[in-house]
Amino acid sequence: MTPLSVHLQFNRDCLQGAFLPAKRGATPPEPRGHWLIVQNQGLIVVPDGVRFRLPDGELPAGFEGKLERPLWLGTYGGTPCWVAALAKDAPLPPGFHRETLIPMQGTRLPDDLLSLGGMAMQALHWEKTSGHCPRCGERTERIEGEWGKRCAGCQYEHYPHLHPAVIILVLDGDRCLLTRKPVWAPGRYSLVAGFVDNGESLEGAVAREVKEEVGVDVKDIQYVGSQNWPFPSQLMVGFVAAYAGGEVAIDREELEDARWFSRDDLPDGPSRHSIARFILDTHARR
Numbered sequence: 001m002t003p004l005s006v007h008l009q010f011n012r013d014c015l016q017g018a019f020l021p022a023k024r025g026a027t028p029p030e031p032r033g034h035w036l037i038v039q040n041q042g043l044i045v046v047p048d049g050v051r052f053r054l055p056d057g058e059l060p061a062g063f064e065g066k067l068e069r070p071l072w073l074g075t076y077g078g079t080p081c082w083v084a085a086l087a088k089d090a091p092l093p094p095g096f097h098r099e100t101l102i103p104m105q106g107t108r109l110p111d112d113l114l115s116l117g118g119m120a121m122q123a124l125h126w127e128k129t130s131g132h133c134p135r136c137g138e139r140t141e142r143i144e145g146e147w148g149k150r151c152a153g154c155q156y157e158h159y160p161h162l163h164p165a166v167i168i169l170v171l172d173g174d175r176c177l178l179t180r181k182p183v184w185a186p187g188r189y190s191l192v193a194g195f196v197d198n199g200e201s202l203e204g205a206v207a208r209e210v211k212e213e214v215g216v217d218v219k220d221i222q223y224v225g226s227q228n229w230p231f232p233s234q235l236m237v238g239f240v241a242a243y244a245g246g247e248v249a250i251d252r253e254e255l256e257d258a259r260w261f262s263r264d265d266l267p268d269g270p271s272r273h274s275i276a277r278f279i280l281d282t283h284a285r286r
């Protein structure tokens, strides 16, 4: 059976129904439970043998006065989850460890902590960027029990932004077209990807991104899965598409290289946590 993308890390499905998001009128009276403390795109954890666990219970010792007001994210396994940011340069109290949430940096977090940590990062990103009304500039206030914000001046309500992006494997028989950005680790290649524009369908975005980035036309565009990607708030929508003609011509503002690879001889990577890797493993690699 073909594996499903819903079980990719950062998708809430990884938590197998054990996570229930925060709901109106159900906020616990005091911050106590699992702590999702984020610093520099890393999650603060407690080393526990060869594994990591979240700090639990009351506010963990040593963090007093160092965190902003904690946000209630929801419950995991019936236990309330609290999100808080730790300042970039704040030293960690003894007994804690910061493990990166970034897959490309080789995170060692297990799937459930990556998915919870990803939601925590998105919640904090939203808090940081939603303090003022985008329409009139007044301060906003939390709509009780929701992530939405209401402007104290003009009453405008706005909600967390999720940005849809498409990611595409272009196939042509025994070969597939991969791209490389200059900032990536040496030798790393991945798929064409880009944000969906105003007025575009997902399929329209696929055809445009492929044409813009690598110069070729595609047909038979098929959806293969999706992944929530909290850097800072993308929804990656994965496709395969068949090559339909044209010479490879690279958009040098975006890419360093793009080339056809034999499906028997694909380069290493990308990270096993990414939908790019999922698509390559399920639709190209043999």
Ligand SMILES: [Zn+2]
Binding pocket: 133, 134, 135, 136, 137, 138, 151, 152, 153, 154, 155, 156
């Ligand atoms: Zn306003």
